[in-house]
Amino acid sequence: MRNKEKENTTHIRRTAGDRVFETAVILLFVLFTFICIFPFYYLLINTISDNDLVTSGRVNFFPMLKDASGGGVFGVQFNNYLALQNVQDLGSSIIVTVARTVIATALMVVTSAWAGYLVTKQKMWKRSFWYRFLVVTMYFNAGLVPWYMNMLMMGLTDNFLAYIIPGMVAPYNIILVKTYIESIPSSLEESAVIDGASTLTVWRKIIVPLSIPILATIAIFGAVGNWNSFQDSLLLMNNRPDLYTLQHRLYIYLNSSSNLGAMMSQGGTVSEQAAASMLNQRVIQYTVSMVSIIPILLVYPFMQRYFVKGIMLGAVKG
Amino acid sequence: MTKGGDLAAMEGTVRAGYPAEEKQGFGQKAALWIFRAAALITGMAVFFPPANPGRISEKINEAASLFTTGVSRGTITNSMGRILRSQWIQDADISLLMIACIIVMLGVIACCAGACMSLGNRKMKRRGLLLPLCGTPAMAAGLLLIRRAYGNMLAHGEEVGKLDTIKVMLPDGFTAFWVLCGLLFATALTAFLTTRPEKDPAAKMEMDEKFRLFLMMLPVILLSFIFAYLPIWGWRYAFFDYKPGGTIGPDNFVGLKWFGSLFNDPATVTDLVRVLRNTLIMSGLGIATSWLPIAFAVLLAEIRSSKFQRTVQTLTTIPNFISWVLVYAIAICIFSTDGFINSFLTNVLHQTGANTNYLQIADHTWLKMLLWGTWKGIGWSAIIYIAGIAGIDQQLYEAARVDGANRFRCIWHITIPGLMPTYMVMLLMGIAGILSNGMEQYLVFENAMNKDVIEVLDLYVYHIGIGQNQIPLSTVVGISKSLIGVTLLFAANGISKAVRGESII
Numbered sequence: 001m002r003n004k005e006k007e008n009t010t011h012i013r014r015t016a017g018d019r020v021f022e023t024a025v026i027l028l029f030v031l032f033t034f035i036c037i038f039p040f041y042y043l044l045i046n047t048i049s050d051n052d053l054v055t056s057g058r059v060n061f062f063p064m065l066k067d068a069s070g071g072g073v074f075g076v077q078f079n080n081y082l083a084l085q086n087v088q089d090l091g092s093s094i095i096v097t098v099a100r101t102v103i104a105t106a107l108m109v110v111t112s113a114w115a116g117y118l119v120t121k122q123k124m125w126k127r128s129f130w131y132r133f134l135v136v137t138m139y140f141n142a143g144l145v146p147w148y149m150n151m152l153m154m155g156l157t158d159n160f161l162a163y164i165i166p167g168m169v170a171p172y173n174i175i176l177v178k179t180y181i182e183s184i185p186s187s188l189e190e191s192a193v194i195d196g197a198s199t200l201t202v203w204r205k206i207i208v209p210l211s212i213p214i215l216a217t218i219a220i221f222g223a224v225g226n227w228n229s230f231q232d233s234l235l236l237m238n239n240r241p242d243l244y245t246l247q248h249r250l251y252i253y254l255n256s257s258s259n260l261g262a263m264m265s266q267g268g269t270v271s272e273q274a275a276a277s278m279l280n281q282r283v284i285q286y287t288v289s290m291v292s293i294i295p296i297l298l299v300y301p302f303m304q305r306y307f308v309k310g311i312m313l314g315a316v317k318g
Numbered sequence: 319m320t321k322g323g324d325l326a327a328m329e330g331t332v333r334a335g336y337p338a339e340e341k342q343g344f345g346q347k348a349a350l351w352i353f354r355a356a357a358l359i360t361g362m363a364v365f366f367p368p369a370n371p372g373r374i375s376e377k378i379n380e381a382a383s384l385f386t387t388g389v390s391r392g393t394i395t396n397s398m399g400r401i402l403r404s405q406w407i408q409d410a411d412i413s414l415l416m417i418a419c420i421i422v423m424l425g426v427i428a429c430c431a432g433a434c435m436s437l438g439n440r441k442m443k444r445r446g447l448l449l450p451l452c453g454t455p456a457m458a459a460g461l462l463l464i465r466r467a468y469g470n471m472l473a474h475g476e477e478v479g480k481l482d483t484i485k486v487m488l489p490d491g492f493t494a495f496w497v498l499c500g501l502l503f504a505t506a507l508t509a510f511l512t513t514r515p516e517k518d519p520a521a522k523m524e525m526d527e528k529f530r531l532f533l534m535m536l537p538v539i540l541l542s543f544i545f546a547y548l549p550i551w552g553w554r555y556a557f558f559d560y561k562p563g564g565t566i567g568p569d570n571f572v573g574l575k576w577f578g579s580l581f582n583d584p585a586t587v588t589d590l591v592r593v594l595r596n597t598l599i600m601s602g603l604g605i606a607t608s609w610l611p612i613a614f615a616v617l618l619a620e621i622r623s624s625k626f627q628r629t630v631q632t633l634t635t636i637p638n639f640i641s642w643v644l645v646y647a648i649a650i651c652i653f654s655t656d657g658f659i660n661s662f663l664t665n666v667l668h669q670t671g672a673n674t675n676y677l678q679i680a681d682h683t684w685l686k687m688l689l690w691g692t693w694k695g696i697g698w699s700a701i702i703y704i705a706g707i708a709g710i711d712q713q714l715y716e717a718a719r720v721d722g723a724n725r726f727r728c729i730w731h732i733t734i735p736g737l738m739p740t741y742m743v744m745l746l747m748g749i750a751g752i753l754s755n756g757m758e759q760y761l762v763f764e765n766a767m768n769k770d771v772i773e774v775l776d777l778y779v780y781h782i783g784i785g786q787n788q789i790p791l792s793t794v795v796g797i798s799k800s801l802i803g804v805t806l807l808f809a810a811n812g813i814s815k816a817v818r819g820e821s822i823i
Contacts (some may be wrong), residue, residue: 017502018725025617029630036634036697039648039696044561046651056659108629117537125530130539137546139807143796145783146552154544155367155381166545169538199534229759235784247643251762254647282656289647296639303639304632307701 040293047287053278080287087284092242093249094291100163100245111168111218116177117207130146136304138171148235158240163233173218180214183205197281217306224296224303253285327441353450353505356432360426360498362540363491371461371492372419374468374487377401384491388419398484406480409471418463421456424636428453429502434533436509438525441516443509445523450506456501464492488590556793576794586791591637593778596684596771601752603688608748611696615703616733620725631704634697645694645761652703653677680768687759699744703737710736743822744808753799753806775799 045055045063053064053072063077084090116126119131141147156162184207192202208215230247237243244252323733342350362371366382372378372387372399379386379399386407391412401407427450434497435446459529468488525533556577561571579586637645651659653676663672714732757776764772774780783792814822 021725022621025443025490025620026626029618029621029626032385033630033633036637036693039652040636043648043651053673055656057656058665060658060662060666096673107428111541115535118531118535118538121531123527124535125717126532130532130535133539137542141546141800142549142552143793143800144779145789145792146555147797148784149555149789150545150549153367154454155383155386157381165541169541169545171542197589199531215372222638228639228644230641230643235780250647251643254643254650254762285647286651289651293640293644294332300636300639304635307635308801 016054016070040297043286043290043293045082047283047290048078050075051080051283052079053282054283077102081291084287084291087288089241089244089249090288093244093246096160096163097229097246098241100160100229101223104164104167104226105219105222107164107168107223108173109172109215112170112173112177112218113208113211113215114203114224115174116211117181117203119174119178120181132168134174144235151236156244157236158238159236160243162236162246163226163229166232167226170222173222176218177211177214180211181231184210188201211292213306220299220303220306223299227292227295246288250285250288250292253288256281327439330558344553346509349505349508349512353502353509354433354436356498356501357426357429357450357506361430361501362493362544363494364426365421369491369494371422371489371495372415372464373491374464375407375487375646376487377407384419388416388423391416396490401480401484403548404480406475406484407471408474411467411474413472413614415464415467418460418467420460421463422460425453425455425457425460425499428456429506432506433731435523435525436531437533437763438522438523439516441512441521442523442525443513444515447506447510447513451510454499454503454506457495457502461492461495461499461808520754546699553793553797555789556797557703558761558790561787562787564788570780572790576790577798578714579791580794589778592642592770592813593773593775597753597755597774599684600687600755600774603684604691604755605748605752607688607692609741610692610738611699612703612734614696614700614727615707617739618700619707619733621730631697631701636697637694638698640694642758642762645690645759649677676767677763678767679769683768683771687763690759690763702740703745706737706740707733739818742814742818746814746822748802750807753803 013104045061046059049059049063050065050072051067052061055136058072062074063076064072065077067073119127119134121127122151131295142150151157151166153163156165188206188210189202192206197205229245230249233243233245233248234251237248367381367383368385369388370382370387372394373380373382375398378394379396382390382394394416395402395412402409430761432446432449432453435449436443438446439705455613465488468486471486472481475486496709554566556573557573558566559567559572560573564570580590581587596781618630621627640648650657654660655673655675657676660672661670672757710733715728718728718732718806753775755774755776757774757780760772760774760777761780764777779792779795779799782788782795811821814820
């Protein structure tokens with residue numbers, strides 16, 4: 001890379017046309033990057049500004065608080081986030097979503113690691129058939145309603161397990177793990193087998209520790225997928241609002257025509273009620289949105305390391 | 319000793335090492351496989367609510383499987399509050415039922431364990447087959463106890479005169495379990511009697527590695543079967559006049575009526591034409607702009623500061639990882655009546671009367687959806703091409719420059735051809751998935767104004783199936799979509815094989 005840059009600067013004369021082109025490209029990317037991240041910034045400043053200023057639309061580029069005369073000055077406040085504890089049903093959906101993200105991701109990773117290891121075993125009875133049996137499900141599904149009727153038949157509607165069990169076998173992730181394990185020198189495994197290690201021991205002591213990079217990749221992508229899950233909650237939890245995921249809850253908030261302030265739970269101290277009345281619908285929507293974005297932004301730096309691996313390995317055929 | 323002699327000796331030891339490989343008679347083999355299949359079916363039936371032998375009253379939760387009936391009193395009694403309070407069904411009978419179900423389950427577990435062990439060597443097989451010979455009597459005892467709970471409930475119901483309310487019955491699952499129990503016993507006994515006992519007292523229980531590995535894989539295979547293959551069983555609703563909560567049977571079998579309605583029923587045809595137009599246009603726009611990530615990657619590679627490249631890549635990928643609901647939240651905060659655009663016009667540009675809710679305007683919906691999709695996905699889609707560019711041999715560029723190629727010629731003759739194979743795969747997958755746009759994006763952006771132009775096939779299936787409870791019609795649409803999708807995928811794969819000599823799946 002460095003060599004290439006050096007060459008570019010030494011051997012290739014940059015013409016005026018080149019400079020114009022490069023400037024134009026840079027401007028284009030700056031503009032597009034701005035479009036990508038400004039909405040997040042705008043969302044954030046609307047949740048940490050004075051709510052009256054937000055309602056009157058005076059918060060555009062900086063977070064603002066009211067000064068003595070009622071005008072806006074630069075400043076931040078976090079009362080909206082504290083006031084979220086009074087928003088009805090939000091707590092349960094956060095707990096459900098966190099529990100789901102942790103449990104479902106952990107089980108998915110274990111299952112993928114286990115199945116991904118076993119399908120590398122040439123000795124398995126009808127191995128290639130079973131491998132195809134798993135992989136075909138990526139390209140084919142029976143349709144939304146038959147799937148729903150199946151979940152109904154299995155008793156997985158209005159049931160937390162519906163978030164966990166169906167996601168355990170993820171064929172795409174099994175392919176990723178399998179491809180990765182195939183790149184581990186088989187001599188490591190063979191020497192352990194000669195020393196008398198069982199399949200389980202080999203998996204636990206050799207395969208899993210060596211596959212940590214790929215397992216981290218599928219874990220982090222799986223966790224984001226679970227955190228963002230919306231459709232299964234929408235379809236399956238009709239009679240159990242306490243099991244709605246955070247995204248489903250947010251979807252309901254975004255679509256509720258009634259003022260969410262009215263949805264705040266009754267009671268509490270006078271100051272709590274005052275805080276509640278300060279909130280209007282928009283601010284609650286924005287704040288809940290921020291709450292569901294923040295965890296993703298937090299894991300984002302860790303995810304980045306695995307981007308290319310995640311995509312490139314998928315391109316490798318199983 | 320000759321070489322041939324060595325080999326013969328080796329073969330001899332190999333054979334001796336695997337006594338399980340010895341010839342099995344046809345009858346024994348058939349009995350074993352029928353037994354294993356029956357054990358598998360019984361094992362799955364334990365978790366399968368329609369096959370619950372313990373649902374001896376219609377008031378017992380329909381969604382309860384045998385397993386649930388055995389372990390969760392709350393689930394099975396959740397719709398019989400009054401019946402229990404008034405003692406029309408006695409608590410003791412429910413307890414008896416639960417105990418009976420647990421006994422049946424223990425029997426089934428023994429049969430399944432026996433089926434697994436029957437894959438082992440002769441000694442393991444003999445031991446394993448003893449399990450179902452104990453397990454099936456346990457099953458039978460459990461089933462008799464269920465029958466007894468049924469009898470008690472019937473007698474008690476008659477006594478208090480509430481038989482109409484408690485609706486005691488013997489479910490189909492009860493008969494099914496008797497049949498399975500008998501089949502398991504007969505086949506296990508046949509297999510046991512035809513398997514000669516191991517004479518060598520020092521022999522250990524062993525299983526051939528191929529079956530051991532398979533048994534370890536079996537749970538994964540079963541999960542995949544239940545959640546990815548079993549839904550196909552739901553296709554049967556397409557052939558019946560089914561209403562939610564109703565049943566299907568010979569009396570409401572309608573053959574291909576629902577398939578015909580896709581072409582005959584005027585209302586359905588109008589809807590389908592509309593949603594297919596939306597689907598094809600939006601997928602078409604997606605395919606027509608599928609080169610954008612390449613342009614993104616190529617232009618980004620032209621910038622020489624790698625720090626700038628990395629920053630752009632990082633920041634433009636963020637939208638890919640938020641859900642469509644959050645994208646909609648962002649759309650609200652930018653484009654709604656009190657969103658950024660309007661407040662910017664009002665407070666910064668001092669325009670009056672800027673209070674348009676852009677989300678409620680149905681104009682250019684297709685284009686807007688394309689732009690949202692591009693905003694969310696382009697940074698992510700570009701990564702694969704960025705990686706592809708990094709993999710192109712630098713010597714090609716050097717050689718081209720020596721020959722006098724400028725920047726654009728290098729892009730056109732080296733970078734683009736280098737990325738083509740990847741692009742072709744993406745394009746063919748896009749064409750194969752032309753009917754599946756997913757429903758989340760369109761569901762969240764849908765409103766009364768843009769309903770007609772935003773409803774794609776997936777969303778339509780959701781609306782008519784889950785929203786309006788038209789199970790058969792939505793199943794038919796889903797079946798057609800699945801079959802067309804698979805056909806397109808095979809076609810795309812065939813094209814790929816013919817053109818590139820490589821398959822995409």
